[in-house]
Amino acid sequence: MSCETAFWQRRMVIAAAFLAAVVLGGALFAPLIAPNDPLAVDLTIRLSPPGPGHWLGTDHLGRDVLSRLIWGARASLGSVAAILCLVVLISTAVGCLAGYVGGKADAVLMRICDVFLTFPTFILAMFMVGILGTGMVNVIIAIAMTHWAWYARIIRSLVLSLRNRKYVLAARVTGSSRTRILGRHILPPVSAQLVVLATLDIGHMMLHVAGLSFLGLGVQPPSPEWGVMINDARQYIWEHPRLIMLPGLMIFVSVMAFNLLGDALRDRLDPHVSKGMGA
Protein backbone atom coordinates (compact mmCIF):
# COMPACT_ATOMS: atom_id res chain seq x y z
CA MET A 1 0.00 0.00 0.00
CA SER A 2 1.37 3.37 -0.92
CA CYS A 3 2.06 6.06 1.64
CA GLU A 4 -0.60 8.29 0.21
CA THR A 5 -3.30 5.62 0.50
CA ALA A 6 -2.30 4.88 4.08
CA PHE A 7 -2.59 8.57 4.85
CA TRP A 8 -6.07 8.81 3.38
CA GLN A 9 -7.14 5.67 5.17
CA ARG A 10 -6.04 7.16 8.47
CA ARG A 11 -8.02 10.27 7.70
CA MET A 12 -11.10 8.21 6.89
CA VAL A 13 -10.83 6.23 10.10
CA ILE A 14 -10.54 9.39 12.16
CA ALA A 15 -13.57 10.84 10.39
CA ALA A 16 -15.49 7.61 10.95
CA ALA A 17 -14.58 7.52 14.63
CA PHE A 18 -15.73 11.12 14.95
CA LEU A 19 -19.08 10.39 13.25
CA ALA A 20 -19.62 7.26 15.30
CA ALA A 21 -18.89 9.26 18.46
CA VAL A 22 -21.43 11.90 17.40
CA VAL A 23 -24.11 9.27 16.82
CA LEU A 24 -23.26 7.56 20.10
CA GLY A 25 -23.36 10.91 21.91
CA GLY A 26 -26.76 11.63 20.38
CA ALA A 27 -28.01 8.26 21.55
CA LEU A 28 -26.67 8.67 25.09
CA PHE A 29 -27.64 12.29 25.67
CA ALA A 30 -30.76 12.53 23.53
CA PRO A 31 -32.91 14.07 26.31
CA LEU A 32 -30.32 16.80 26.87
CA ILE A 33 -29.48 17.63 23.26
CA ALA A 34 -32.82 17.37 21.52
CA PRO A 35 -34.22 20.92 21.21
CA ASN A 36 -37.86 19.79 21.37
CA ASP A 37 -40.05 16.98 22.58
CA PRO A 38 -39.87 14.35 19.79
CA LEU A 39 -43.47 13.32 20.48
CA ALA A 40 -45.09 16.76 20.76
CA VAL A 41 -47.76 16.96 18.08
CA ASP A 42 -48.75 20.39 16.76
CA LEU A 43 -50.96 20.22 13.71
CA THR A 44 -50.87 23.97 13.17
CA ILE A 45 -47.23 23.78 12.07
CA ARG A 46 -47.37 20.45 10.22
CA LEU A 47 -44.91 19.95 7.35
CA SER A 48 -43.26 23.31 7.95
CA PRO A 49 -39.89 23.86 6.24
CA PRO A 50 -36.62 24.21 8.17
CA GLY A 51 -36.43 27.47 10.09
CA PRO A 52 -35.80 28.94 13.52
CA GLY A 53 -37.42 26.90 16.28
CA HIS A 54 -37.44 23.81 14.10
CA TRP A 55 -34.04 23.67 12.42
CA LEU A 56 -34.93 20.74 10.19
CA GLY A 57 -38.64 21.49 9.94
CA THR A 58 -41.54 19.40 11.14
CA ASP A 59 -43.21 16.20 9.96
CA HIS A 60 -46.80 15.45 9.00
CA LEU A 61 -47.95 15.76 12.62
CA GLY A 62 -45.94 18.90 13.31
CA ARG A 63 -43.29 17.06 15.32
CA ASP A 64 -39.75 18.43 15.34
CA VAL A 65 -37.65 16.44 12.85
CA LEU A 66 -34.27 17.22 14.43
CA SER A 67 -35.39 15.99 17.84
CA ARG A 68 -36.83 12.84 16.32
CA LEU A 69 -33.57 12.18 14.47
CA ILE A 70 -31.57 12.52 17.69
CA TRP A 71 -33.92 10.24 19.60
CA GLY A 72 -33.81 7.87 16.65
CA ALA A 73 -30.10 7.36 17.30
CA ARG A 74 -31.01 6.12 20.74
CA ALA A 75 -33.57 3.65 19.38
CA SER A 76 -31.19 2.39 16.70
CA LEU A 77 -27.98 2.08 18.70
CA GLY A 78 -29.81 0.98 21.83
CA SER A 79 -31.42 -1.95 20.08
CA VAL A 80 -28.18 -2.91 18.35
CA ALA A 81 -26.37 -2.85 21.71
CA ALA A 82 -29.04 -5.10 23.22
CA ILE A 83 -28.87 -7.47 20.24
CA LEU A 84 -25.08 -7.70 20.42
CA CYS A 85 -25.17 -8.37 24.17
CA LEU A 86 -27.62 -11.21 23.65
CA VAL A 87 -25.69 -12.60 20.70
CA VAL A 88 -22.35 -12.47 22.53
CA LEU A 89 -23.77 -14.11 25.66
CA ILE A 90 -25.48 -16.97 23.83
CA SER A 91 -22.74 -17.60 21.32
CA THR A 92 -19.89 -17.46 23.84
CA ALA A 93 -21.66 -19.99 26.04
CA VAL A 94 -22.45 -22.28 23.12
CA GLY A 95 -19.10 -21.82 21.40
CA CYS A 96 -17.04 -22.49 24.52
CA LEU A 97 -19.13 -25.48 25.51
CA ALA A 98 -18.93 -26.98 22.04
CA GLY A 99 -15.27 -26.20 21.49
CA TYR A 100 -13.87 -26.94 24.91
CA VAL A 101 -16.01 -29.78 26.16
CA GLY A 102 -16.43 -31.33 22.74
CA GLY A 103 -17.91 -34.78 22.26
CA LYS A 104 -21.65 -35.16 22.29
CA ALA A 105 -22.29 -31.61 23.48
CA ASP A 106 -20.32 -30.36 20.50
CA ALA A 107 -22.22 -32.52 18.03
CA VAL A 108 -25.64 -31.54 19.37
CA LEU A 109 -24.87 -27.82 19.61
CA MET A 110 -23.38 -27.68 16.14
CA ARG A 111 -26.45 -29.41 14.64
CA ILE A 112 -28.60 -26.75 16.31
CA CYS A 113 -26.36 -24.07 14.80
CA ASP A 114 -26.69 -25.71 11.38
CA VAL A 115 -30.46 -25.51 11.67
CA PHE A 116 -30.37 -21.79 12.42
CA LEU A 117 -27.91 -21.20 9.60
CA THR A 118 -30.23 -22.90 7.13
CA PHE A 119 -32.76 -20.07 7.16
CA PRO A 120 -32.40 -16.79 5.30
CA THR A 121 -31.81 -14.52 8.32
CA PHE A 122 -34.13 -11.64 7.52
CA ILE A 123 -37.03 -13.96 6.68
CA LEU A 124 -36.54 -15.91 9.91
CA ALA A 125 -36.44 -12.65 11.89
CA MET A 126 -39.67 -11.56 10.17
CA PHE A 127 -41.29 -14.87 11.04
CA MET A 128 -40.26 -14.59 14.68
CA VAL A 129 -41.58 -11.06 14.98
CA GLY A 130 -44.79 -12.30 13.38
CA ILE A 131 -45.06 -15.02 16.01
CA LEU A 132 -43.98 -12.96 19.03
CA GLY A 133 -45.84 -9.85 17.95
CA THR A 134 -44.52 -6.53 16.69
CA GLY A 135 -42.45 -4.26 18.90
CA MET A 136 -38.87 -3.33 19.62
CA VAL A 137 -38.20 -5.99 22.27
CA ASN A 138 -39.38 -8.73 19.95
CA VAL A 139 -37.30 -7.36 17.09
CA ILE A 140 -34.25 -7.48 19.37
CA ILE A 141 -35.00 -11.08 20.31
CA ALA A 142 -35.65 -12.05 16.70
CA ILE A 143 -32.45 -10.54 15.31
CA ALA A 144 -30.38 -12.00 18.16
CA MET A 145 -31.91 -15.42 17.57
CA THR A 146 -31.10 -15.28 13.88
CA HIS A 147 -27.47 -14.24 14.35
CA TRP A 148 -26.05 -16.08 17.35
CA ALA A 149 -25.29 -19.26 15.38
CA TRP A 150 -22.77 -17.45 13.12
CA TYR A 151 -20.91 -16.23 16.16
CA ALA A 152 -21.12 -19.55 17.98
CA ARG A 153 -19.50 -21.26 14.99
CA ILE A 154 -16.61 -18.83 14.89
CA ILE A 155 -16.07 -18.90 18.66
CA ARG A 156 -16.07 -22.69 18.62
CA SER A 157 -13.36 -22.80 15.97
CA LEU A 158 -11.31 -20.23 17.87
CA VAL A 159 -11.61 -22.23 21.08
CA LEU A 160 -10.66 -25.40 19.21
CA SER A 161 -7.54 -23.78 17.83
CA LEU A 162 -6.60 -22.37 21.23
CA ARG A 163 -7.18 -25.39 23.42
CA ASN A 164 -4.16 -27.28 22.17
CA ARG A 165 -1.76 -24.36 22.28
CA LYS A 166 1.27 -25.00 24.39
CA TYR A 167 0.45 -22.40 27.03
CA VAL A 168 -2.98 -23.94 27.54
CA LEU A 169 -1.45 -27.40 27.81
CA ALA A 170 1.05 -26.03 30.28
CA ALA A 171 -1.76 -24.63 32.40
CA ARG A 172 -3.43 -28.00 32.31
CA VAL A 173 -0.26 -29.80 33.34
CA THR A 174 0.18 -27.48 36.31
CA GLY A 175 -3.28 -28.44 37.46
CA SER A 176 -5.44 -25.45 36.56
CA SER A 177 -9.14 -26.24 36.63
CA ARG A 178 -11.23 -26.21 33.47
CA THR A 179 -13.02 -23.02 34.41
CA ARG A 180 -9.72 -21.31 35.21
CA ILE A 181 -8.25 -22.32 31.86
CA LEU A 182 -11.34 -21.11 30.04
CA GLY A 183 -11.51 -17.86 31.98
CA ARG A 184 -7.82 -16.99 32.10
CA HIS A 185 -6.36 -18.48 28.94
CA ILE A 186 -9.05 -19.01 26.35
CA LEU A 187 -11.67 -16.30 26.83
CA PRO A 188 -9.33 -13.28 26.65
CA PRO A 189 -8.04 -13.95 23.12
CA VAL A 190 -11.51 -15.02 22.03
CA SER A 191 -13.05 -11.81 23.33
CA ALA A 192 -10.55 -9.73 21.38
CA GLN A 193 -11.81 -11.40 18.19
CA LEU A 194 -15.38 -10.99 19.35
CA VAL A 195 -14.96 -7.24 19.67
CA VAL A 196 -13.77 -7.08 16.06
CA LEU A 197 -16.63 -9.27 14.84
CA ALA A 198 -19.20 -7.29 16.78
CA THR A 199 -17.92 -3.94 15.55
CA LEU A 200 -17.99 -5.20 11.98
CA ASP A 201 -21.59 -6.26 12.48
CA ILE A 202 -22.98 -3.10 14.10
CA GLY A 203 -23.77 -1.56 10.72
CA HIS A 204 -25.32 -4.75 9.42
CA MET A 205 -27.56 -5.02 12.47
CA MET A 206 -28.57 -1.37 12.28
CA LEU A 207 -29.77 -2.07 8.75
CA HIS A 208 -31.75 -5.07 9.98
CA VAL A 209 -33.40 -3.07 12.75
CA ALA A 210 -34.19 -0.18 10.42
CA GLY A 211 -35.56 -2.59 7.80
CA LEU A 212 -37.90 -4.32 10.22
CA SER A 213 -39.01 -0.97 11.66
CA PHE A 214 -39.61 0.32 8.17
CA LEU A 215 -41.93 -2.63 7.57
CA GLY A 216 -43.81 -1.54 10.68
CA LEU A 217 -42.68 -4.52 12.73
CA GLY A 218 -40.21 -2.84 15.08
CA VAL A 219 -40.46 0.37 17.05
CA GLN A 220 -44.10 1.34 16.99
CA PRO A 221 -45.16 4.85 16.08
CA PRO A 222 -45.17 7.47 17.54
CA SER A 223 -41.76 6.50 19.02
CA PRO A 224 -39.00 8.06 16.95
CA GLU A 225 -36.86 5.63 14.95
CA TRP A 226 -35.23 6.23 11.58
CA GLY A 227 -36.90 3.36 9.73
CA VAL A 228 -40.30 4.34 11.15
CA MET A 229 -39.73 7.97 10.15
CA ILE A 230 -39.09 6.92 6.56
CA ASN A 231 -42.21 4.78 6.57
CA ASP A 232 -44.24 7.68 8.00
CA ALA A 233 -43.01 9.99 5.27
CA ARG A 234 -43.71 7.67 2.31
CA GLN A 235 -46.64 9.60 0.96
CA TYR A 236 -44.88 12.95 1.26
CA ILE A 237 -42.05 12.12 -1.14
CA TRP A 238 -43.58 14.39 -3.80
CA GLU A 239 -43.76 17.58 -1.77
CA HIS A 240 -41.47 16.94 1.20
CA PRO A 241 -38.64 14.55 0.20
CA ARG A 242 -36.64 15.98 3.13
CA LEU A 243 -38.72 13.83 5.49
CA ILE A 244 -37.42 10.69 3.80
CA MET A 245 -33.92 11.89 2.95
CA LEU A 246 -32.88 13.00 6.46
CA PRO A 247 -33.59 9.81 8.43
CA GLY A 248 -32.13 7.73 5.60
CA LEU A 249 -29.01 9.85 5.63
CA MET A 250 -28.70 9.23 9.36
CA ILE A 251 -28.88 5.46 8.84
CA PHE A 252 -26.47 5.60 5.92
CA VAL A 253 -23.88 7.77 7.64
CA SER A 254 -23.93 5.88 10.92
CA VAL A 255 -23.78 2.48 9.26
CA MET A 256 -20.88 3.68 7.13
CA ALA A 257 -19.04 5.08 10.15
CA PHE A 258 -19.35 1.84 12.09
CA ASN A 259 -18.38 -0.23 9.04
CA LEU A 260 -15.24 1.84 8.54
CA LEU A 261 -14.36 1.53 12.21
CA GLY A 262 -14.91 -2.21 12.09
CA ASP A 263 -12.69 -2.58 9.03
CA ALA A 264 -9.95 -0.52 10.64
CA LEU A 265 -10.15 -2.48 13.87
CA ARG A 266 -9.96 -5.76 12.01
CA ASP A 267 -6.95 -4.71 9.96
CA ARG A 268 -5.29 -3.60 13.18
CA LEU A 269 -6.01 -6.61 15.36
CA ASP A 270 -5.83 -9.48 12.94
CA PRO A 271 -4.56 -8.90 9.45
CA HIS A 272 -5.18 -12.55 8.53
CA VAL A 273 -8.95 -12.74 8.51
CA SER A 274 -9.26 -9.88 6.11
CA LYS A 275 -12.04 -11.01 3.86
CA GLY A 276 -15.10 -13.13 3.53
CA MET A 277 -16.34 -12.34 6.99
CA GLY A 278 -19.62 -10.70 7.76
CA ALA A 279 -22.55 -10.60 5.44
Added chain:
Amino acid sequence: MLRYIARRIGILIPILFLVSVLVFLMLRLAKGDPAMAYLRLSNIPPTADALEEATRMLGLDLPLWEQYLRWAGRALRGDFGLSWVTGQPVLGEILYYLPATLKLTGMSLLLTLVFSIPLGVLAALRRDGWADHLTRAFAFMGVSMPSFWFAYILIFIFSVTLNLLPPMGMGGFAHIIMPATSLALMSTAINIRFLRANMLENMHARSVLYARARGLSERRVIWGHVFRNSLVPVVTSIGMHLGELIGGAVVVEMVFAWPGVGRYAVMAIFNRDFPILQCFLLVMTAIFVLCNLLVDILYAWIDPRIRLQGDRT
Protein backbone atom coordinates in the same frame (compact mmCIF):
# COMPACT_ATOMS: atom_id res chain seq x y z
CA MET B 1 -19.55 -36.46 -8.77
CA LEU B 2 -22.78 -38.41 -8.18
CA ARG B 3 -21.38 -39.57 -4.87
CA TYR B 4 -20.69 -36.00 -3.91
CA ILE B 5 -24.24 -34.94 -4.74
CA ALA B 6 -25.70 -37.89 -2.85
CA ARG B 7 -23.60 -37.12 0.21
CA ARG B 8 -24.50 -33.45 0.07
CA ILE B 9 -28.21 -34.30 -0.01
CA GLY B 10 -27.65 -36.86 2.75
CA ILE B 11 -26.36 -34.09 5.03
CA LEU B 12 -29.34 -31.92 4.19
CA ILE B 13 -32.09 -34.35 5.14
CA PRO B 14 -31.55 -34.41 8.94
CA ILE B 15 -31.05 -30.65 8.94
CA LEU B 16 -34.28 -30.11 7.07
CA PHE B 17 -36.04 -32.39 9.54
CA LEU B 18 -34.75 -30.27 12.44
CA VAL B 19 -35.73 -27.13 10.56
CA SER B 20 -39.31 -28.37 10.32
CA VAL B 21 -39.35 -29.26 14.05
CA LEU B 22 -38.07 -25.80 14.91
CA VAL B 23 -40.66 -24.06 12.73
CA PHE B 24 -43.39 -26.19 14.23
CA LEU B 25 -42.29 -25.45 17.81
CA MET B 26 -41.88 -21.74 17.16
CA LEU B 27 -45.46 -21.57 16.03
CA ARG B 28 -46.48 -23.00 19.38
CA LEU B 29 -44.73 -20.03 21.02
CA ALA B 30 -47.26 -17.71 19.48
CA LYS B 31 -49.39 -15.77 21.93
CA GLY B 32 -52.99 -16.78 22.12
CA ASP B 33 -54.91 -19.89 21.34
CA PRO B 34 -54.93 -20.84 17.63
CA ALA B 35 -58.44 -22.23 18.05
CA MET B 36 -59.58 -18.85 19.35
CA ALA B 37 -57.89 -17.04 16.48
CA TYR B 38 -59.48 -19.44 14.04
CA LEU B 39 -62.94 -18.71 15.43
CA ARG B 40 -62.39 -14.97 15.44
CA LEU B 41 -61.18 -14.87 11.88
CA SER B 42 -63.93 -17.19 10.67
CA ASN B 43 -66.53 -14.96 12.35
CA ILE B 44 -67.84 -17.82 14.50
CA PRO B 45 -69.05 -16.71 17.94
CA PRO B 46 -66.50 -18.06 20.48
CA THR B 47 -68.83 -20.15 22.60
CA ALA B 48 -67.37 -22.98 24.70
CA ASP B 49 -68.79 -25.57 22.30
CA ALA B 50 -67.39 -23.90 19.23
CA LEU B 51 -64.01 -23.52 20.90
CA GLU B 52 -63.91 -27.19 21.80
CA GLU B 53 -64.86 -28.21 18.30
CA ALA B 54 -62.25 -25.95 16.75
CA THR B 55 -59.62 -27.32 19.14
CA ARG B 56 -60.49 -30.85 18.07
CA MET B 57 -60.67 -29.93 14.41
CA LEU B 58 -57.24 -28.27 14.48
CA GLY B 59 -55.84 -31.26 16.41
CA LEU B 60 -54.75 -29.09 19.33
CA ASP B 61 -55.87 -31.64 21.92
CA LEU B 62 -53.33 -34.23 20.76
CA PRO B 63 -49.86 -34.64 22.30
CA LEU B 64 -47.24 -32.35 20.76
CA TRP B 65 -45.35 -35.05 18.86
CA GLU B 66 -48.53 -36.35 17.30
CA GLN B 67 -49.47 -32.83 16.27
CA TYR B 68 -46.04 -32.52 14.68
CA LEU B 69 -46.38 -35.80 12.76
CA ARG B 70 -49.80 -34.85 11.46
CA TRP B 71 -48.55 -31.42 10.47
CA ALA B 72 -45.36 -32.72 8.82
CA GLY B 73 -47.26 -35.48 7.00
CA ARG B 74 -49.65 -32.96 5.51
CA ALA B 75 -46.85 -30.51 4.74
CA LEU B 76 -44.97 -33.16 2.80
CA ARG B 77 -48.04 -33.58 0.63
CA GLY B 78 -48.10 -29.85 0.06
CA ASP B 79 -50.96 -29.18 2.45
CA PHE B 80 -50.04 -26.32 4.77
CA GLY B 81 -53.56 -25.68 5.94
CA LEU B 82 -55.93 -22.84 5.21
CA SER B 83 -55.30 -19.16 5.63
CA TRP B 84 -57.04 -17.83 8.74
CA VAL B 85 -58.10 -14.76 6.82
CA THR B 86 -59.13 -15.86 3.34
CA GLY B 87 -59.84 -19.52 4.08
CA GLN B 88 -57.91 -20.52 0.95
CA PRO B 89 -55.15 -23.18 0.90
CA VAL B 90 -51.99 -21.45 2.08
CA LEU B 91 -49.58 -22.99 -0.41
CA GLY B 92 -51.76 -21.90 -3.32
CA GLU B 93 -51.74 -18.32 -2.07
CA ILE B 94 -47.97 -18.31 -1.60
CA LEU B 95 -47.35 -19.86 -5.02
CA TYR B 96 -49.65 -17.27 -6.56
CA TYR B 97 -47.45 -14.42 -5.30
CA LEU B 98 -44.11 -16.21 -5.65
CA PRO B 99 -43.41 -15.66 -9.38
CA ALA B 100 -43.35 -11.87 -8.95
CA THR B 101 -40.75 -12.21 -6.19
CA LEU B 102 -38.67 -14.66 -8.22
CA LYS B 103 -38.77 -12.29 -11.17
CA LEU B 104 -37.51 -9.47 -8.96
CA THR B 105 -34.75 -11.47 -7.27
CA GLY B 106 -33.71 -13.08 -10.57
CA MET B 107 -33.37 -9.69 -12.20
CA SER B 108 -31.38 -8.41 -9.23
CA LEU B 109 -29.08 -11.39 -9.37
CA LEU B 110 -28.48 -10.72 -13.04
CA LEU B 111 -27.73 -7.05 -12.34
CA THR B 112 -25.39 -8.08 -9.53
CA LEU B 113 -23.38 -10.33 -11.83
CA VAL B 114 -23.33 -7.88 -14.74
CA PHE B 115 -22.02 -5.04 -12.59
CA SER B 116 -19.94 -6.68 -9.89
CA ILE B 117 -17.72 -8.90 -12.03
CA PRO B 118 -16.32 -6.26 -14.39
CA LEU B 119 -16.02 -3.70 -11.59
CA GLY B 120 -14.32 -6.12 -9.21
CA VAL B 121 -11.82 -7.13 -11.88
CA LEU B 122 -11.22 -3.52 -12.89
CA ALA B 123 -10.56 -2.50 -9.29
CA ALA B 124 -8.06 -5.31 -8.82
CA LEU B 125 -6.21 -4.69 -12.09
CA ARG B 126 -5.98 -0.95 -11.54
CA ARG B 127 -5.06 -1.30 -7.90
CA ASP B 128 -4.67 2.07 -6.15
CA GLY B 129 -5.57 3.88 -9.36
CA TRP B 130 -8.55 6.19 -9.57
CA ALA B 131 -10.79 3.44 -11.00
CA ASP B 132 -9.99 1.32 -7.96
CA HIS B 133 -10.70 4.17 -5.57
CA LEU B 134 -14.00 5.01 -7.23
CA THR B 135 -15.15 1.39 -7.31
CA ARG B 136 -14.19 0.82 -3.72
CA ALA B 137 -15.93 4.00 -2.59
CA PHE B 138 -19.03 2.84 -4.43
CA ALA B 139 -18.80 -0.63 -2.91
CA PHE B 140 -18.32 0.82 0.53
CA MET B 141 -21.33 3.06 0.25
CA GLY B 142 -23.33 0.21 -1.21
CA VAL B 143 -22.91 -2.02 1.81
CA SER B 144 -23.88 0.82 4.15
CA MET B 145 -27.03 2.00 2.43
CA PRO B 146 -30.46 0.77 3.49
CA SER B 147 -32.13 -0.61 0.38
CA PHE B 148 -35.44 1.08 1.08
CA TRP B 149 -33.80 4.47 1.35
CA PHE B 150 -31.88 3.91 -1.89
CA ALA B 151 -35.22 2.92 -3.41
CA TYR B 152 -36.79 6.23 -2.36
CA ILE B 153 -33.82 8.14 -3.74
CA LEU B 154 -34.35 6.38 -7.07
CA ILE B 155 -38.08 7.17 -6.94
CA PHE B 156 -37.30 10.78 -6.15
CA ILE B 157 -34.88 11.10 -9.07
CA PHE B 158 -36.59 9.02 -11.75
CA SER B 159 -40.27 9.36 -10.88
CA VAL B 160 -40.72 12.61 -9.00
CA THR B 161 -38.12 14.79 -10.70
CA LEU B 162 -37.55 13.29 -14.15
CA ASN B 163 -40.88 11.53 -14.48
CA LEU B 164 -39.19 8.70 -16.39
CA LEU B 165 -40.08 5.53 -14.51
CA PRO B 166 -43.27 4.36 -12.79
CA PRO B 167 -42.93 4.63 -8.99
CA MET B 168 -44.90 1.51 -8.15
CA GLY B 169 -46.61 -1.64 -9.31
CA MET B 170 -45.66 -4.40 -11.71
CA GLY B 171 -46.04 -4.18 -15.44
CA GLY B 172 -43.62 -3.78 -18.30
CA PHE B 173 -39.86 -3.67 -18.19
CA ALA B 174 -39.87 -0.08 -16.93
CA HIS B 175 -41.53 -1.21 -13.71
CA ILE B 176 -38.78 -3.61 -12.72
CA ILE B 177 -35.78 -1.32 -13.25
CA MET B 178 -35.90 0.56 -9.96
CA PRO B 179 -36.93 -2.34 -7.68
CA ALA B 180 -34.25 -4.63 -9.13
CA THR B 181 -31.60 -1.92 -8.89
CA SER B 182 -32.35 -1.16 -5.25
CA LEU B 183 -32.31 -4.82 -4.38
CA ALA B 184 -29.08 -5.47 -6.27
CA LEU B 185 -27.10 -2.63 -4.69
CA MET B 186 -26.05 -4.46 -1.53
CA SER B 187 -25.07 -7.74 -3.19
CA THR B 188 -23.23 -5.93 -5.97
CA ALA B 189 -21.20 -3.99 -3.42
CA ILE B 190 -20.38 -7.11 -1.40
CA ASN B 191 -19.38 -9.00 -4.53
CA ILE B 192 -17.10 -6.27 -5.81
CA ARG B 193 -15.18 -6.22 -2.55
CA PHE B 194 -14.96 -9.98 -2.43
CA LEU B 195 -13.85 -10.43 -6.05
CA ARG B 196 -11.27 -7.67 -5.77
CA ALA B 197 -9.75 -9.18 -2.63
CA ASN B 198 -9.67 -12.61 -4.25
CA MET B 199 -8.03 -11.34 -7.41
CA LEU B 200 -5.34 -9.52 -5.46
CA GLU B 201 -4.65 -12.59 -3.38
CA ASN B 202 -4.47 -14.89 -6.39
CA MET B 203 -2.05 -12.61 -8.20
CA HIS B 204 0.57 -13.67 -5.69
CA ALA B 205 -0.24 -17.37 -5.95
CA ARG B 206 2.58 -19.72 -6.94
CA SER B 207 0.65 -21.03 -9.92
CA VAL B 208 0.52 -17.50 -11.27
CA LEU B 209 4.22 -17.01 -10.69
CA TYR B 210 4.81 -20.27 -12.54
CA ALA B 211 2.53 -19.20 -15.39
CA ARG B 212 4.54 -16.01 -15.70
CA ALA B 213 7.78 -17.95 -15.58
CA ARG B 214 6.54 -20.12 -18.44
CA GLY B 215 6.35 -16.92 -20.44
CA LEU B 216 2.59 -16.81 -20.85
CA SER B 217 1.24 -13.48 -21.95
CA GLU B 218 -0.05 -11.19 -19.23
CA ARG B 219 -3.53 -11.53 -20.66
CA ARG B 220 -3.51 -15.29 -20.35
CA VAL B 221 -2.09 -15.10 -16.85
CA ILE B 222 -4.79 -12.71 -15.69
CA TRP B 223 -7.79 -14.31 -17.39
CA GLY B 224 -6.74 -17.95 -17.45
CA HIS B 225 -5.31 -18.16 -13.96
CA VAL B 226 -6.09 -15.25 -11.67
CA PHE B 227 -9.62 -14.54 -12.85
CA ARG B 228 -10.70 -18.15 -13.12
CA ASN B 229 -9.50 -19.02 -9.66
CA SER B 230 -11.03 -15.89 -8.17
CA LEU B 231 -14.43 -16.58 -9.65
CA VAL B 232 -14.90 -19.85 -7.79
CA PRO B 233 -15.22 -18.44 -4.26
CA VAL B 234 -17.41 -15.69 -5.68
CA VAL B 235 -19.91 -18.33 -6.78
CA THR B 236 -20.19 -19.53 -3.17
CA SER B 237 -20.45 -16.02 -1.86
CA ILE B 238 -23.35 -15.34 -4.21
CA GLY B 239 -25.08 -18.47 -2.96
CA MET B 240 -24.72 -17.26 0.59
CA HIS B 241 -25.95 -13.78 -0.18
CA LEU B 242 -28.97 -15.12 -1.94
CA GLY B 243 -30.52 -15.20 1.51
CA GLU B 244 -29.95 -11.46 1.84
CA LEU B 245 -31.45 -10.99 -1.61
CA ILE B 246 -34.57 -12.97 -0.70
CA GLY B 247 -34.91 -11.08 2.58
CA GLY B 248 -34.21 -7.72 0.98
CA ALA B 249 -36.91 -8.41 -1.58
CA VAL B 250 -39.54 -8.11 1.17
CA VAL B 251 -38.51 -4.54 1.95
CA VAL B 252 -38.17 -3.52 -1.69
CA GLU B 253 -41.58 -5.00 -2.51
CA MET B 254 -43.12 -2.84 0.21
CA VAL B 255 -41.55 0.32 -1.22
CA PHE B 256 -42.63 -0.28 -4.80
CA ALA B 257 -45.95 -2.00 -4.03
CA TRP B 258 -44.54 -4.95 -5.97
CA PRO B 259 -47.15 -7.72 -5.73
CA GLY B 260 -44.75 -10.36 -4.43
CA VAL B 261 -44.81 -12.91 -1.68
CA GLY B 262 -42.83 -10.73 0.76
CA ARG B 263 -45.44 -8.00 0.75
CA TYR B 264 -48.10 -10.63 1.21
CA ALA B 265 -46.22 -12.07 4.20
CA VAL B 266 -45.96 -8.65 5.85
CA MET B 267 -49.75 -8.31 5.59
CA ALA B 268 -50.01 -11.80 7.11
CA ILE B 269 -47.95 -10.60 10.09
CA PHE B 270 -50.38 -7.75 10.71
CA ASN B 271 -53.34 -10.10 10.34
CA ARG B 272 -51.59 -12.64 12.58
CA ASP B 273 -52.28 -15.19 9.87
CA PHE B 274 -49.82 -17.82 11.12
CA PRO B 275 -50.36 -20.55 8.50
CA ILE B 276 -49.33 -18.08 5.78
CA LEU B 277 -46.26 -16.99 7.71
CA GLN B 278 -45.20 -20.54 8.36
CA CYS B 279 -45.57 -21.56 4.74
CA PHE B 280 -43.75 -18.40 3.66
CA LEU B 281 -40.78 -19.21 5.89
CA LEU B 282 -40.65 -22.82 4.71
CA VAL B 283 -40.94 -21.98 1.01
CA MET B 284 -38.28 -19.25 1.17
CA THR B 285 -35.97 -21.51 3.17
CA ALA B 286 -36.51 -24.30 0.66
CA ILE B 287 -35.57 -21.97 -2.20
CA PHE B 288 -32.52 -20.77 -0.30
CA VAL B 289 -31.38 -24.31 0.52
CA LEU B 290 -31.97 -25.50 -3.03
CA CYS B 291 -29.96 -22.63 -4.50
CA ASN B 292 -27.10 -23.30 -2.12
CA LEU B 293 -27.18 -26.96 -3.04
CA LEU B 294 -26.96 -26.03 -6.71
CA VAL B 295 -24.09 -23.66 -5.96
CA ASP B 296 -22.24 -26.37 -4.05
CA ILE B 297 -22.70 -28.84 -6.87
CA LEU B 298 -21.55 -26.27 -9.40
CA TYR B 299 -18.59 -25.52 -7.18
CA ALA B 300 -17.60 -29.17 -6.93
CA TRP B 301 -17.96 -29.53 -10.67
CA ILE B 302 -15.64 -26.59 -11.36
CA ASP B 303 -13.15 -27.46 -8.65
CA PRO B 304 -12.30 -31.18 -8.37
CA ARG B 305 -10.46 -30.61 -5.08
CA ILE B 306 -13.80 -30.21 -3.29
CA ARG B 307 -15.39 -33.46 -4.39
CA LEU B 308 -12.19 -35.49 -4.04
CA GLN B 309 -11.49 -34.15 -0.58
CA GLY B 310 -14.88 -35.38 0.54
CA ASP B 311 -14.41 -38.81 -1.01
CA ARG B 312 -11.41 -39.60 1.11
CA THR B 313 -13.10 -38.99 4.42
